[in-house]
Amino acid sequence: MNFVLIAEQTLNGLQLGVMLFLLAAGLTLVFGIMNLVNLAHGALYMVGAYLTTFFYQQTGSYALAVALGLAGTLVVGVVTELVALRTLYDRDHLDQVLATFGLILFFNELIVILWGRAAIYSTIPEVLAGHVELAGGFRYPIYRLMIIVIGLAVALLLWFVVTRTRLGMLIRAGASNRAMVAALGVNIRLLYTVVFGFGAALAGLAGLLAGPIYSVQPGMGELILIQVFVVIVIGGIGSIRGALAGALIVGMVDTLGRAFLKPALATVLSPTAADTAGPAIASMLIYLLMAVVLAFRPAGLFPSAR
Amino acid sequence: MRKTTRSLLAGLIATAFIAAPAFGQQKLKIGFISTFSGPQGVIGEDMKNSVELALDHLKRKVGGLDTEVIYGDDQVKPDVGKQVAEEMLKKHQVNFVAGIIWSNVMLAVAPTVTGAGTFMIGTNAGPNQLAGADCNEMFFTTSWQNDQTPEAMGKYMQDKGIQDVYLMAPNYAAGKDMLTGFKRYFKGRIVDEVYTRLGQTDYQAEISQLRSKNPKAVFVFYPGGMGIQFLKQYSEAGLRGLFPLYSVYTVDELSIPAVKHAALGQLETRYWSQDLKNPANEKFVGDYRKKYGGKTPSYYGAQSYDGIMLIDSAVRAVKGNLADKKGMIAAMRKADFASTRGKFKYGQNHFPIENFYLLKTVAGPTPTADPVMEIQETVFKDHKDAYGTACKMKW
Numbered sequence A: 001m002n003f004v005l006i007a008e009q010t011l012n013g014l015q016l017g018v019m020l021f022l023l024a025a026g027l028t029l030v031f032g033i034m035n036l037v038n039l040a041h042g043a044l045y046m047v048g049a050y051l052t053t054f055f056y057q058q059t060g061s062y063a064l065a066v067a068l069g070l071a072g073t074l075v076v077g078v079v080t081e082l083v084a085l086r087t088l089y090d091r092d093h094l095d096q097v098l099a100t101f102g103l104i105l106f107f108n109e110l111i112v113i114l115w116g117r118a119a120i121y122s123t124i125p126e127v128l129a130g131h132v133e134l135a136g137g138f139r140y141p142i143y144r145l146m147i148i149v150i151g152l153a154v155a156l157l158l159w160f161v162v163t164r165t166r167l168g169m170l171i172r173a174g175a176s177n178r179a180m181v182a183a184l185g186v187n188i189r190l191l192y193t194v195v196f197g198f199g200a201a202l203a204g205l206a207g208l209l210a211g212p213i214y215s216v217q218p219g220m221g222e223l224i225l226i227q228v229f230v231v232i233v234i235g236g237i238g239s240i241r242g243a244l245a246g247a248l249i250v251g252m253v254d255t256l257g258r259a260f261l262k263p264a265l266a267t268v269l270s271p272t273a274a275d276t277a278g279p280a281i282a283s284m285l286i287y288l289l290m291a292v293v294l295a296f297r298p299a300g301l302f303p304s305a306r
Numbered sequence B: 001m002r003k004t005t006r007s008l009l010a011g012l013i014a015t016a017f018i019a020a021p022a023f024g025q026q027k028l029k030i031g032f033i034s035t036f037s038g039p040q041g042v043i044g045e046d047m048k049n050s051v052e053l054a055l056d057h058l059k060r061k062v063g064g065l066d067t068e069v070i071y072g073d074d075q076v077k078p079d080v081g082k083q084v085a086e087e088m089l090k091k092h093q094v095n096f097v098a099g100i101i102w103s104n105v106m107l108a109v110a111p112t113v114t115g116a117g118t119f120m121i122g123t124n125a126g127p128n129q130l131a132g133a134d135c136n137e138m139f140f141t142t143s144w145q146n147d148q149t150p151e152a153m154g155k156y157m158q159d160k161g162i163q164d165v166y167l168m169a170p171n172y173a174a175g176k177d178m179l180t181g182f183k184r185y186f187k188g189r190i191v192d193e194v195y196t197r198l199g200q201t202d203y204q205a206e207i208s209q210l211r212s213k214n215p216k217a218v219f220v221f222y223p224g225g226m227g228i229q230f231l232k233q234y235s236e237a238g239l240r241g242l243f244p245l246y247s248v249y250t251v252d253e254l255s256i257p258a259v260k261h262a263a264l265g266q267l268e269t270r271y272w273s274q275d276l277k278n279p280a281n282e283k284f285v286g287d288y289r290k291k292y293g294g295k296t297p298s299y300y301g302a303q304s305y306d307g308i309m310l311i312d313s314a315v316r317a318v319k320g321n322l323a324d325k326k327g328m329i330a331a332m333r334k335a336d337f338a339s340t341r342g343k344f345k346y347g348q349n350h351f352p353i354e355n356f357y358l359l360k361t362v363a364g365p366t367p368t369a370d371p372v373m374e375i376q377e378t379v380f381k382d383h384k385d386a387y388g389t390a391c392k393m394k395w
Helices: A003-034 A041-059 A062-088 A093-115 A142-164 A166-176 A178-183 A188-210 A220-235 A240-268 A271-296 B002-024 B041-057 B078-090 B103-115 B148-159 B173-185 B204-213 B224-236 B256-263 B279-291 B299-317 B325-334
Strands: A131-135 A138-141 B028-034 B065-073 B096-099 B119-122 B139-141 B165-170 B190-196 B217-220 B245-247 B267-270 B352-362 B372-383
Touching: A003 A041, A003 A138, A003 A142, A003 A166, A003 A188, A003 A220, A003 A240, A003 B204, A041 A062, A041 A093, A041 A188, A041 A220, A062 A093, A062 A188, A131 A142, A138 A142, A142 A166, A142 A188, A142 A240, A166 A178, A166 A188, A178 A188, A188 A220, A220 A240, A220 A271, A240 A271, A240 B204, A271 B190, B028 B041, B028 B078, B028 B299, B041 B065, B041 B279, B041 B299, B065 B078, B078 B096, B078 B103, B096 B299, B103 B119, B103 B173, B119 B299, B148 B173, B148 B217, B148 B245, B148 B267, B148 B352, B148 B372, B165 B173, B165 B204, B173 B190, B190 B204, B204 B224, B224 B256, B267 B372, B279 B299, B299 B325
Parallel strands: B028 B065, B028 B096, B096 B119, B119 B139, B165 B190, B165 B217, B217 B245, B245 B267
Antiparallel strands: A131 A138, B267 B352, B352 B372
16 A cells, blocks of 8 residues: 555545535535525536537637536526526425426436437547656646646635625525525525526536546436535535535545455455455445434534524 | 117227237237437447348348337336336237347346247347256347356457456446456456446546556456446546556447547457458448448447347248247257358357457547457357356257
8 A cells, every 4th residue: 555546546536526516516505595406407517518528529629618618508507597497496395306307307318319329529638638747656647637626726716706705695695594685685586596507507617527537428417416415415505615525525435435445344354255345335435424424413514504 | 879889889999909910910020129218228229220220131021021120128127128028028919029238137028028938039138047047948149148258358368378467347247247257267367356336437546546556457347338438537547558458348339439549459359340251241231331321330239130130030931930939949049041240050058159259449441530349360269158058958
């Protein structure tokens, strides 16, 4: 177990955590402010990946493709909110689950109609495709480092917006007491649309970052959405600080578990037992973690004050 | 008066419904079950395209009878597959059920179909149970037994004297079978055997572990979307040049368009390749490309095409008398049709005895074309599966 491997796995965990944070931040904002369970968040992630891949193929410029992809996802998110989600704010959570599940099916089939059922080819520009030498023989892909940097930058940006701007103040107020904010003369509908658009853009950003390393295919959102829900539950619903903490914890636990649980078990159990138990427990680890956290802190680690 | 007219009318309509199926006997009905939804639907699409091409080549008359093919979607679920099969048997009264990609779906559907006295022609899944103790005279397959393909890779790597191999597969029945089949013929040193979560998207942690162990070669089984993701991440981590990557069912004509140059150099073993030289295969691949916009078929398609040709040979042998099931069994055992793999012979358990080749992914004919897979050498000649001895059928 050398230092380089541990450092590399730590970076991997950080990168996975940052990816989960980008998705969790949007989802928790929407749930916390608007009290809306949005299962279709994964669909917006998929839309971001597809749009960016498509524009990159068409224009050949990665920067332009990213800008168009983000803008496109924002537009899709806002349109979805105006057309489908407006009616759901006052409804029961179960109704919201049903409706947004229907949206998932709708978006998946729309993608199939537009781009076909097969996974499409998505890549990154040559300049990002290399490695960087970090310390004594330790090489790490530039692209994954970039994801970590972008994710932390977004976290910083969100912190700034939520704590230092007027919009952030409205968001925090709306999370505490929606009726009072409306009574004070704030256009709550506009606020909701802005928040939802913001969440959609974050999901789109996660999608376009994930596209080249994962597979861009219909239904790609559902695969990662389960982990995002685990992050939100652990972190506390409605709290961005909770989303960041939860995402980093889940990313680290999952990565380090997959990497080191089997060798660790092999020191106490027989090799064959470790061979079967290791992968099995590693895949359950984040759910076990969620159960443990909920047992001690039912509202999550950093619940937003309500 | 009105009551009598109504009951007379009802009686007439009822008789019409009962009489209708009687006319259907002159037609041949084949039920084809595959996956047509979700990302794996791309495999079902290839199989359906190949079935339609086979029907075109036979001028829509399989065995000389007007044919109707009814397609069913199993959604990768055994219970849905079973439901679809039952609907085909009871409602459509099909004479043959064919297809099925997944072993778990096959294990649910095959007994249902053969139990009803109908032929089950498998065109992909080859679970060891159906090759061994559960073999059945109404079950024939045009593909292979699951273990055979990794056995071929194991033999190739054993013959080349490769040591220190790192194994990876998803943690489910087929994943374990693939590595078991590999180890049946590969007796060299294995560095580690790693099972990942089924459907896992991010392999960076496993790739880092792999690099730290410094193996001489890597052997993986990652079908479908998992393969695309693993290949991209393996390539982007810069491991392509460091550790040669061998695989089964990971890279094929369906996944290459999604990974492109990340698949270059990949070695796989398979019973068939698009460049296999025999008249039936050249016709199949050539006409497939013409009919479907330049796309190359995969082995799933080749197996499905052969399935229809097998049914054709059987129905032709009994001169369209679909009631003569014993005659059709005897005809299918002879396998007297031009297969896309060349020579075709059945073992005692109704699984083919066939060659296995080593395929390499090389650059396409033009700089912008996708990579293609080409045969490098023959690994096994007339290879039998390992479970046939457990089958009690004798003929």
